[in-house]
Amino acid sequence: MNSALTKFSNLKVNKTYKIVLTFASSVFFLYALGQAPIFKNILAGAFSCSG
Numbered sequence: 001m002n003s004a005l006t007k008f009s010n011l012k013v014n015k016t017y018k019i020v021l022t023f024a025s026s027v028f029f030l031y032a033l034g035q036a037p038i039f040k041n042i043l044a045g046a047f048s049c050s051g
């Protein structure tokens with residue numbers, strides 16, 4: 001039972017899980033980046049060339 005579950009997760013779920021996990025983490029990171037005013041200030045300072 002355990003080896004069958006491992007084989008299934010390695011064959012079918014692994015690629016999809018990696019893609020979904022990467023997508024979810026990037027979306028969460030961008031959302032957190034938009035919500036935090038500290039990151040907004042850092043981004044504004046990084047992209048503004050004046051001063």
